[in-house]
Amino acid sequence: MKRVLTVAVHEYWVNVRRPDFIIFTSLVPLLGIVALVVSIFFGRQAGGALVRLFDSGSDMTAVVDRSGRFTPVLPRYAAEFVAYADEAAARTALEEETVQRVVIVPETYPEEGDVTVFTEGSRFSGSGTSGLRAFFVAHLVEEIGDETLRARLIDPYDARVEYIGEEGRTSGGVAGEVLGFLVPFLFGVLLAVTIFVSSGYLVRSVAEEKSSRVIEIVLSSVTPQQLLAGKVIGLGALGLTQIVVWIASAAGLGGGLAVLAGILLPLFTRVEVFGLALVYYILGFGVYAVLIGAIGTLGSSFQESQQITGIFIFIAAVPMMLTGVIMTNPDAMVVRILSWFPLTAPTTMMLRLPLAEVPWTDIAGSIALLLVTIPVVVWLGAKVFRLGMLMYGKRPGILEILRLLRHA
Amino acid sequence: MTDSVLSVGNICKMYGSRAAVEGLSFEVRQGEIFGLLGPNGAGKTSTIRILMDIFKADSGEVELLGGAPGQRRERVGYLPEERGLYRDQRVLEVLVYLGRLKGVDGATAKSRALTLLERVELEAWGGKRVKELSRGMQQKVQFIACLIHDPELLILDEPFQGLDPVNVELIKGLMRSLVEEGKTIVLSAHQMNLVEELCDRILLIDEGRALLYGSLKEIKREFAPNSVRVRAAALPPDLPGVAGYERQGDVSILTLDGMGAQELLAELVERKIEVESFERATVPLNDIFVAMVRGKDAVGGADRGHRRQ
Numbered sequence: 038m039k040r041v042l043t044v045a046v047h048e049y050w051v052n053v054r055r056p057d058f059i060i061f062t063s064l065v066p067l068l069g070i071v072a073l074v075v076s077i078f079f080g081r082q083a084g085g086a087l088v089r090l091f092d093s094g095s096d097m098t099a100v101v102d103r104s105g106r107f108t109p110v111l112p113r114y115a116a117e118f119v120a121y122a123d124e125a126a127a128r129t130a131l132e133e134e135t136v137q138r139v140v141i142v143p144e145t146y147p148e149e150g151d152v153t154v155f156t157e158g159s160r161f162s163g164s165g166t167s168g169l170r171a172f173f174v175a176h177l178v179e180e181i182g183d184e185t186l187r188a189r190l191i192d193p194y195d196a197r198v199e200y201i202g203e204e205g206r207t208s209g210g211v212a213g214e215v216l217g218f219l220v221p222f223l224f225g226v227l228l229a230v231t232i233f234v235s236s237g238y239l240v241r242s243v244a245e246e247k248s249s250r251v252i253e254i255v256l257s258s259v260t261p262q263q264l265l266a267g268k269v270i271g272l273g274a275l276g277l278t279q280i281v282v283w284i285a286s287a288a289g290l291g292g293g294l295a296v297l298a299g300i301l302l303p304l305f306t307r308v309e310v311f312g313l314a315l316v317y318y319i320l321g322f323g324v325y326a327v328l329i330g331a332i333g334t335l336g337s338s339f340q341e342s343q344q345i346t347g348i349f350i351f352i353a354a355v356p357m358m359l360t361g362v363i364m365t366n367p368d369a370m371v372v373r374i375l376s377w378f379p380l381t382a383p384t385t386m387m388l389r390l391p392l393a394e395v396p397w398t399d400i401a402g403s404i405a406l407l408l409v410t411i412p413v414v415v416w417l418g419a420k421v422f423r424l425g426m427l428m429y430g431k432r433p434g435i436l437e438i439l440r441l442l443r444h445a
Numbered sequence: 446m447t448d449s450v451l452s453v454g455n456i457c458k459m460y461g462s463r464a465a466v467e468g469l470s471f472e473v474r475q476g477e478i479f480g481l482l483g484p485n486g487a488g489k490t491s492t493i494r495i496l497m498d499i500f501k502a503d504s505g506e507v508e509l510l511g512g513a514p515g516q517r518r519e520r521v522g523y524l525p526e527e528r529g530l531y532r533d534q535r536v537l538e539v540l541v542y543l544g545r546l547k548g549v550d551g552a553t554a555k556s557r558a559l560t561l562l563e564r565v566e567l568e569a570w571g572g573k574r575v576k577e578l579s580r581g582m583q584q585k586v587q588f589i590a591c592l593i594h595d596p597e598l599l600i601l602d603e604p605f606q607g608l609d610p611v612n613v614e615l616i617k618g619l620m621r622s623l624v625e626e627g628k629t630i631v632l633s634a635h636q637m638n639l640v641e642e643l644c645d646r647i648l649l650i651d652e653g654r655a656l657l658y659g660s661l662k663e664i665k666r667e668f669a670p671n672s673v674r675v676r677a678a679a680l681p682p683d684l685p686g687v688a689g690y691e692r693q694g695d696v697s698i699l700t701l702d703g704m705g706a707q708e709l710l711a712e713l714v715e716r717k718i719e720v721e722s723f724e725r726a727t728v729p730l731n732d733i734f735v736a737m738v739r740g741k742d743a744v745g746g747a748d749r750g751h752r753r754q
Binding site for chain 2: 039040043044047051245246249250251253254255256257258259260423
């Protein structure tokens, strides 16, 4: 174990200092920071420029109040609403662009509720209408003496919905339902991304050791299993470091609390889903990392090794491509097959678990198969690794690999 | 000098239908330099990889430093033929890492690395990246990398490859001093003059099988032709027991038949012939190697006691 850790620490430490790793890892936070800086320092100006481009002046509404309900304008609306005594004056102001719209409130308003709005182009939409609605409500309820009732009329309710599940327990509401799916789904994405990122480092590491011919010196000190395990741990940690930096920077830039809540809420609502997603993540990473590390040795160059291992990245991503099927019918036969097949089980189950009551046979079976697969993959992977690392020159064909494996 | 540090008994290794090693047996004794020789593809690298537990033998026994291959990794230093270093890393960093893989703690590995770098005149290069070193320098770093953990047994596959004569001398000197310290060396090399100079005993293999095995001196004696090299002013044509005569500059090579070298020398002294030098003719190891591998049997006429088929 000591040697495995020595290899792992070496792999991690050497690669984490590589300029390309630092640049690539910093890229996401840097882009985020740039976007944030642009939005903070230039966003308002840019927004203002846009407003000015389409909107030559302030956003002021002229109110011609013939009902007497909306004048005088309440002080908190004085910046956006101005009362005009007659329609002609208001329309002149509109033509002179002193105001952007004119609202005529007839005497019959209290009974019929009709108003007439004069505006330019399409400037009576979005915030314009909601602002006007708030203006009307605020002035109408002003007559009510009860302040609490007034507040409730302006903002009638703030709903906290609790859904009762099949077993009569609350499930944390819509947010909990969404996040209960989202977090395992993100685990699936994380697994695919981790495999993609870490496999790149694994393939490069084995390709470099092979092309620089240092591998045989290393193999005289450690067994292929120890070397492979050390690489998987060290470079897996490297890939995780990169992802953690990306997530942390995204959380820091985009609102850390929201992300934290997103992770914690499902943890409290569906602990078993979260726990199983973690189990599948670890097992899935173990299987893929060993496979990619071993198969990567068969290439005669980094590029060739990448091509060979690309197939595994594709297999890992297959369930993500079938997200639609998994979401609409999480118990379909194809989904169940993917749940049992060790190479697709981790991602499929991460997507499937939050969507349905997955039969325990599927869960136990897929975990058992993964647990059996890992030692087989490690054993076979070490053989391929031993063989591939010492095989220089052209890439061997499948038949040749099988033949040589018998003798490795 | 007689304790066995490596004992190989009848090992076999097949690659498909091709035998890379076939029934090979030999022993390496403590404190000697043992030459493992053979043409390209003879099975030397496969044999060495079996010793290092990189490959498993299909059958046979290997006892290395009293245990199975792989159990004594930390006591063996290995310089493979296909070798290199982490090009982007610093020399000292690489040496410390390789030392740690052999179970040496970081501080000791660093201290030994600095000492060894000094020993091969590379003390100023410890902080440089490997790719900044010349090929010869890298070769020397590779050599000391297999000494970083102070091994008892060294297995060196082509250690002189790519070295200039000055550095060959340096490595030779280092090997000799290691043997003086009590270390044992298994040397595989194609430079037969160096093998002759360094090795006590040799094993010559071809097609996975042993052709010659034993003390280098004895092998050379056995392969020596029954002839002498004489430097003298003039040799009479009627010397008894001389079947052949060849002149090479001022040296005459006399092939003897029915007469020993001592008797011929006595004859020359008796006839009062002024002899400047008189020596038994020997065959260079290179000639023995070539002849054995080609299957020729024309090297000398002595008994082939060390020949193994």
